[in-house]
Amino acid sequence: MKKKITAILTIALGLFVTGCEYDNFEAPRAILSGKVVFDGQPIGVRNNGPELELWQDGYPLRALIPVYINHAGEFSATLFDGQYKLVRKGNSPWLHQSTDTILVDVRGNTTLDVPVVPYFNITNESFQIGGEQIVASFEVQQIVESAQLDQVRIYLRKSMLTDHVVFDQEINVDRGSVELGSETRITAAISENLKSSDYLFVRVGVKSTASGEYCYTPVQKIFLK
Amino acid sequence: MKKLYICLAMFAAITFGSCNHDEWFDRDSKSLITDEQLWNDPKLVTSLLANYYNRLPSLHGVFNTGGMTELDDAMWSGHRDQNWRNDFQFGDDYGRYWDYGLIRDINLSLENMETLSVSLTDADKRLFIAEFRFIRAFVYFEMVKRMGGVPLVTTQMVYDFSGDPTPLQVPRAKEHEVYDFVYSEMEAIKEDLAANNASKTRANSYAALALESRAMLYAASLAKYNNLMGEPIATPGGEVGIPASMADEYYRKSLAASKAILTGSYQLFNENPDKGANFYDMLNKKTGNEVIFAKDYAVGLKVHRFAYDNIVKSLTEDNESSSTISPSLSLIESFDYLDGTKGTLKDRDALGNYVPYSRIEEIFENKDARLYGTVIYPGSTFRNRPVSIQAGVATWQNGNYRFHTAPELGQQLENQLGEDYAGGLWTGFDGPKDDAQDVSNTGFYIRKFVSDAPAASTRGTSAANWWPWFRLGEVYLNAAEAAFELGRTDEARGYVNILRERAGFPPNSISLLSMEMIRNERRVELAFEDHRFFDLKRWRLAHIVWNGAEDDPNAVVRGLYGYRIVRPGHADHGKFIFERVRPSRFRRARFFRLANYYASIEQRVLDHNPKIVRNPFH
Numbered sequence: 001m002k003k004k005i006t007a008i009l010t011i012a013l014g015l016f017v018t019g020c021e022y023d024n025f026e027a028p029r030a031i032l033s034g035k036v037v038f039d040g041q042p043i044g045v046r047n048n049g050p051e052l053e054l055w056q057d058g059y060p061l062r063a064l065i066p067v068y069i070n071h072a073g074e075f076s077a078t079l080f081d082g083q084y085k086l087v088r089k090g091n092s093p094w095l096h097q098s099t100d101t102i103l104v105d106v107r108g109n110t111t112l113d114v115p116v117v118p119y120f121n122i123t124n125e126s127f128q129i130g131g132e133q134i135v136a137s138f139e140v141q142q143i144v145e146s147a148q149l150d151q152v153r154i155y156l157r158k159s160m161l162t163d164h165v166v167f168d169q170e171i172n173v174d175r176g177s178v179e180l181g182s183e184t185r186i187t188a189a190i191s192e193n194l195k196s197s198d199y200l201f202v203r204v205g206v207k208s209t210a211s212g213e214y215c216y217t218p219v220q221k222i223f224l225k
Numbered sequence: 226m227k228k229l230y231i232c233l234a235m236f237a238a239i240t241f242g243s244c245n246h247d248e249w250f251d252r253d254s255k256s257l258i259t260d261e262q263l264w265n266d267p268k269l270v271t272s273l274l275a276n277y278y279n280r281l282p283s284l285h286g287v288f289n290t291g292g293m294t295e296l297d298d299a300m301w302s303g304h305r306d307q308n309w310r311n312d313f314q315f316g317d318d319y320g321r322y323w324d325y326g327l328i329r330d331i332n333l334s335l336e337n338m339e340t341l342s343v344s345l346t347d348a349d350k351r352l353f354i355a356e357f358r359f360i361r362a363f364v365y366f367e368m369v370k371r372m373g374g375v376p377l378v379t380t381q382m383v384y385d386f387s388g389d390p391t392p393l394q395v396p397r398a399k400e401h402e403v404y405d406f407v408y409s410e411m412e413a414i415k416e417d418l419a420a421n422n423a424s425k426t427r428a429n430s431y432a433a434l435a436l437e438s439r440a441m442l443y444a445a446s447l448a449k450y451n452n453l454m455g456e457p458i459a460t461p462g463g464e465v466g467i468p469a470s471m472a473d474e475y476y477r478k479s480l481a482a483s484k485a486i487l488t489g490s491y492q493l494f495n496e497n498p499d500k501g502a503n504f505y506d507m508l509n510k511k512t513g514n515e516v517i518f519a520k521d522y523a524v525g526l527k528v529h530r531f532a533y534d535n536i537v538k539s540l541t542e543d544n545e546s547s548s549t550i551s552p553s554l555s556l557i558e559s560f561d562y563l564d565g566t567k568g569t570l571k572d573r574d575a576l577g578n579y580v581p582y583s584r585i586e587e588i589f590e591n592k593d594a595r596l597y598g599t600v601i602y603p604g605s606t607f608r609n610r611p612v613s614i615q616a617g618v619a620t621w622q623n624g625n626y627r628f629h630t631a632p633e634l635g636q637q638l639e640n641q642l643g644e645d646y647a648g649g650l651w652t653g654f655d656g657p658k659d660d661a662q663d664v665s666n667t668g669f670y671i672r673k674f675v676s677d678a679p680a681a682s683t684r685g686t687s688a689a690n691w692w693p694w695f696r697l698g699e700v701y702l703n704a705a706e707a708a709f710e711l712g713r714t715d716e717a718r719g720y721v722n723i724l725r726e727r728a729g730f731p732p733n734s735i736s737l738l739s740m741e742m743i744r745n746e747r748r749v750e751l752a753f754e755d756h757r758f759f760d761l762k763r764w765r766l767a768h769i770v771w772n773g774a775e776d777d778p779n780a781v782v783r784g785l786y787g788y789r790i791v792r793p794g795h796a797d798h799g800k801f802i803f804e805r806v807r808p809s810r811f812r813r814a815r816f817f818r819l820a821n822y823y824a825s826i827e828q829r830v831l832d833h834n835p836k837i838v839r840n841p842f843h
Contacts, residue, residue: 062828062832063828064828089842089843090820090841090842090843091818091819091820091842096842148455148456150455164772164773164774165772165773165774165775165814165816166775167774167775170774208455208456209454209455209456210455210456211456211819212768212818212819212820
């Protein structure tokens with residue numbers, strides 16, 4: 001009797017242990033991370049707005065892995081080791097390069113900066129507070145020659161994530177007052193509901209007609225008091 | 226011995242007797258219908274057609290309560306498990322529709338009609354074929370308006386086992402080719418459909434013309450407005466993007482089709498002298514001559530639960546659900562005043578002070594009668610019973626009104642706020658109540674399409690009012706838009722004014738017509754009829770109206786809460802004031818990206834057919 005129970009237990013245990021190997025996959029552990037960059041500088045975007053795509057060949061299931069990009073232009077994806085193809089999609093503030101894939105070898109944690117070509121970019125931005133007004137100065141650079149300027153806007157918010165969807169105040173910059181490649185200076189009143197706060201987060205965005213998304217400067221924290 | 230003889234005799238009887246009657250075994254199956262039977266029996270073909278009619282696609286239509294709460298006209302106030310409709314972004318696949326199963330079924334039917342039906346009369350056969358083709362064109366129209374140009378497959382596709390699947394890989398047609406296909410099909414079959422002209426639930430000549438009118442208008446406005454964008458949405462092969470030069474021709478075709486319907490025997494529904502109730506009756510009753518083509522329902526046979534979903538809270542007859550669709554303030558304000566001024570409600574005066582009204586419904590008076598026919602607002606009635614919509618009471622404290630809402634719906638105000646304030650209704654049975662389930666969160670309920678028949682809002686009986694695929698009201702607006710775009714403003718103004726007269730406006734209420742007015746007319750006349758999403762897309766306005774900004778009055782669904790003033794001794798005591806609110810269940814502004822103009826094509830489809838090109842931005 002005792003022998004029988006032992007035997008059954010052994011078999012059961014054996015099945016348990018071997019069964020595990022067949023049923024369970026190890027979770028992906030390698031992290032691919034990096035930034036979307038132009039000229040070595042990260043490109044700010046709408047938080048979780050534009051995406052990159054990853055593809056992997058050689059498996060029967062062929063489906064894209066979406067890679068989300070945060071406000072500062074950083075992304076990360078947890079993957080298995082292997083070779084992947086990275087695609088720069090449309091509806092982003094940069095050129096659509098769907099056929100120009102980037103091959104990525106993921107071996108453990110891998111860092112990759114993805115070069116993109118934004119339609120427009122903003123440089124030399126600075127913000128000052130004068131009384132209840134904000135003075136912004138920046139330069140809009142045209143990168144893609146055929147691109148047309150659609151909007152230049154300044155976004156203010158009490159918390160850090162701000163873009164054309166979440167903002168407390170939006171300042172529309174008249175396109176006529178923007179001279180490409182040279183300094184634009186904008187003075188605007190800070191709205192009632194923001195005046196009393198101690199500090200604000202601010203960034204400037206520029207959008208071309210070719211895309212619904214803006215290309216942003218890094219978020220800056222400015223103190224009102 | 227005797228036994229043996231009997232056995233022999235029986236054996237003989239069985240063997241000889243059965244020899245001559247082999248056909249006795251050949252019986253028609255009671256559970257299978259053969260091709261020969263199906264294609265030669267008008268009754269069977271009609272029931273096959275019924276199946277296909279039932280599969281006609283829509284996006285937010287055919288009593289799709291959920292879909293109707295995904296735009297700016299309404300929010301979801303029903304069960305919390307679907308609150309994602311108030312907290313979502315249009316995904317890349319939003320509106321994706323790729324139904325080649327249905328296309329194949331129809332193509333197969335058409336081929337079988339040609340080859341297998343021998344004993345049908347010629348007239349029957351022509352009619353059936355025309356109906357199949359109508360449904361197929363309808364499906365292609367639904368696909369092209371969501372996906373752009375799709376593969377035009379008009380025959381059955383059979384694999385020949387040669388190892389080479391390329392003959393089965395049909396590339397996408399150009400966007401305009403699909404619209405042209407819809408047009409040429411309708412032109413080809415409209416005469417054959419005349420036999421159905423007495424029917425409103427089978428496609429007839431006028432349904433074909435109505436589809437033509439709508440499809441050509443879509444093609445025309447796509448050709449025009451896409452090319453007015455800073456960067457038109459297009460693919461190099463024309464699968465998406467119609468040349469601007471084709472716009473005028475499409476507008477002319479649309480106008481011609483609309484005019485052919487307007488000169489027919491259809492009439493705007495005008496049976497009830499009360500203009501507001503008339504507009505409701507137009508879709509709720511199956512009488513009159515306005516509806517051209519509808520999907521019909523019958524109690525006990527085929528029903529839907531739109532009334533169960535959306536009945537006013539206090540009038541519900543079932544123990545669950547109600548009040549799911551809460552129309553938005555922006556929809557209510559798009560209904561003009563009868564004197565022709567903009568419909569913005571006068572809740573505050575120029576100085577920003579509340580405007581007190583002595584009756585709660587007074588603020589909605591003198592508005593377009595379609596407002597009454599479309600939504601239920603405070604102080605109005607449903608099924609001849611008054612609704613009880615009042616958010617709470619307002620007391621005057623420190624130079625400002627303070628709002629108090631009751632913990633329970635329908636509660637009377639006693640001493641909770643002090644003896645001075647006691648008496649009268651506190652919060653209505655029908656709310657509105659913020660952050661509540663199964664009661665309006667915006668202060669409004671939907672009336673259009675909600676049946677007032679007895680027991681229509683119970684799950685046992687359910688509702689049987691029909692769904693209009695096409696009606697004359699839309700045709701007037703199609704004609705107006707096409708004429709306006711072609712520069713015939715007087716003609717266009719005439720069409721709009723006729724429609725507005727039915728809504729209670731005086732004759733010739735518009736003297737200077739603009740495209741803005743036509744767009745607004747479409748929003749109010751055709752609210753909840755599965756037009757708005759596609760209208761804003763074809764005008765290329767969707768990404769501007771639904772811009773995702775959290776403080777935008779169009780992208781955010783807002784409500785209007787009415788409060789009774791409790792201010793004893795003051796002239797405004799007992800009057801009503803209104804507060805604009807953003808319901809807390811509404812979590813995220815509507816955000817339509819450029820990528821949403823054409824839905825993404827499923828990866829499986831792209832994998833199977835390398836000739837399919839992706840849509841822009843996907």
